[in-house]
Amino acid sequence: MLKEVIATRYITPLREGGSLPGLVEADDLGTYVMKFTGAGQGRKTLVAEVVCGELARRLGFRVPRLVTIGLDPVLGLGEPDQQVQELLRSSGGSNLGMDFLSGALGFDSLAFSVSPEEAGRILWFDALVNNVDRSWRNPNLLMWQGEVWLIDHGATMIWHHNWPGAETSAARPYDATDHALAPFAPDVAAAAAALAPLVTEELLAEVTAEIPDVWLTDEPGFETPDDLRRAYARPLVARAASVHDSVQGIEGTR
Ligand SMILES: Nc1ncnc2c1ncn2[C@@H]1O[C@H](COP(=O)(O)OP(=O)(O)OP(=O)(O)O)[C@@H](O)[C@H]1O
Numbered sequence: 001m002l003k004e005v006i007a008t009r010y011i012t013p014l015r016e017g018g019s020l021p022g023l024v025e026a027d028d029l030g031t032y033v034m035k036f037t038g039a040g041q042g043r044k045t046l047v048a049e050v051v052c053g054e055l056a057r058r059l060g061f062r063v064p065r066l067v068t069i070g071l072d073p074v075l076g077l078g079e080p081d082q083q084v085q086e087l088l089r090s091s092g093g094s095n096l097g098m099d100f101l102s103g104a105l106g107f108d109s110l111a112f113s114v115s116p117e118e119a120g121r122i123l124w125f126d127a128l129v130n131n132v133d134r135s136w137r138n139p140n141l142l143m144w145q146g147e148v149w150l151i152d153h154g155a156t157m158i159w160h161h162n163w164p165g166a167e168t169s170a171a172r173p174y175d176a177t178d179h180a181l182a183p184f185a186p187d188v189a190a191a192a193a194a195l196a197p198l199v200t201e202e203l204l205a206e207v208t209a210e211i212p213d214v215w216l217t218d219e220p221g222f223e224t225p226d227d228l229r230r231a232y233a234r235p236l237v238a239r240a241a242s243v244h245d246s247v248q249g250i251e252g253t254r
């Protein structure tokens with residue numbers, strides 16, 4: 001399970017984020033970007049952040065450390081912004097936090113360069129988890145201390161919105177036409193050769209064990225949180241070996 005901290009102060013909303021993530025201080029004196037269970041798509045977005053973030057980390061990508069943040073809705077009472085107040089009020093209990101990378105810059109393909117090797121690794125990973133939110137319009141990559149960091153994995157694994165159709169949905173190709181790193185000659189084949197063998201049932205068991213039980217209860221068709229954990233693992237293990245063949249929209253990969 002992820003480390004748990006308790007929110008002690010709401011600092012400010014991060015206005016760029018569609019889901020209105022906020023900056024908070026916690027009882028360990030850390031500063032975290034907090035994503036709320038009460039926001040838009042709710043807890044499935046947070047589960048996706050945990051599965052993809054913790055998988056990416058174990059595959060060697062740089063991802064801010066994830067924690068769960070306990071929130072007492074009382075913290076919202078003094079908030080002047082009504083939207084923020086409602087978000088805090090509806091998000092009591094466990095929320096997601098990630099280390100705030102102070103001073104990080106948003107990735108800009110005109111200002112930064114990425115090697116074909118690194119572009120290939122990131123693009124392959126995005127194909128694996130079906131990330132539709134790493135486009136040149138909204139790369140969800142940060143430059144921090146001279147390196148690329150991966151954030152925002154909420155819009156991935158579309159199949160978890162319809163479990164009965166998950167197998168069919170997970171078999172669909174990945175369209176990389178608009179991917180933020182498509183212009184960097186991504187070597188997807190090399191990434192697949194290096195990373196696919198690492199995506200095993202054992203690794204996914206470790207990754208899905210990080211998801212808090214409270215975000216896995218009451219899912220129709222699943223009796224226990226562990227049943228649902230296995231459902232998250234299955235399409236990823238199944239896709240790993242061949243997903244590079246289904247990447248569309250970048251030259252030289254087919
Ligand atoms: N760990 C972090 N450290 C520093 N800045 C961050 C971090 N996480 C997010 N941000 C900043 O906050 C913005 C919004 O975060 P994020 O993309 O995760 O939220 P979101 O609501 O899912 O956004 P959207 O759906 O609009 O892409 C990021 O674009 C980035 O500028």
Ligand SMILES: [Mg+2]
Pocket residue numbers: 017018138140152
């Ligand atoms: Mg984002």
